[in-house]
Amino acid sequence: xxxxxxxxxxxxxxxxxxxxxxxxxxxxxxxxxxxxxxxxxxxxxxxxxxxxxxxxxxxxxxxxxxxxxxxxxxxxxxxxxxxxxxxxxxxxxxxxxxxxxxxxxxxxxxxxxxxxxxxxxxxxxxxxxxxxxxxxxxxxxxxxxxxxxxxxxxxxxxxxxxxxxxxxxxxxxxxx
Numbered sequence: 001x002x003x004x005x006x007x008x009x010x011x012x013x014x015x016x017x018x019x020x021x022x023x024x025x026x027x028x029x030x031x032x033x034x035x036x037x038x039x040x041x042x043x044x045x046x047x048x049x050x051x052x053x054x055x056x057x058x059x060x061x062x063x064x065x066x067x068x069x070x071x072x073x074x075x076x077x078x079x080x081x082x083x084x085x086x087x088x089x090x091x092x093x094x095x096x097x098x099x100x101x102x103x104x105x106x107x108x109x110x111x112x113x114x115x116x117x118x119x120x121x122x123x124x125x126x127x128x129x130x131x132x133x134x135x136x137x138x139x140x141x142x143x144x145x146x147x148x149x150x151x152x153x154x155x156x157x158x159x160x161x162x163x164x165x166x167x168x169x170x171x172x173x174x175x176x
Contacts, residue, residue: 073147
């Protein structure tokens with residue numbers, strides 16, 4: 001979603017959705033390709049088209065209002081796994097917070113991020129406890145990243161032990 005602002009032309013100022021084909025359509029300008037371009041490049045093209053026939057020295061600003069097509073998947077030991085939109089620069093910790101955090105009872109502190117680079121699937125491991133304490137950088141995520149929060153085997157065993165402990169008390173012999 002782009003916000004197009006044309007100075008002194010409020011009738012041309014509007015929010016426009018980038019179509020699946022990567023184009024936007026504006027009155028007087030028609031359809032232009034926005035995909036793969038910076039906002040400054042789109043500004044220049046809009047200003048050029050408006051200036052060619054309708055306005056003298058148009059001042060055009062284009063702002064990215066919302067990123068709907070960029071997504072990240074968060075799965076594993078989080079409270080709400082799912083596919084979430086990336087809204088601007090999103091860090092690993094922000095994505096985990098969007099998934100309502102890790103399940104601290106069973107989640108490992110080592111989180112995996114899978115990313116496709118040059119048609120190759122690569123993975124990186126990050127220690128969220130180190131990120132929380134400021135000892136490690138909070139990495140930025142990219143479109144298509146998959147964040148996997150594995151369960152910690154020892155935490156699962158401990159949680160299961162806690163659950164059955166009251167049952168074990170029922171089997172202890174009474175001391176008189």
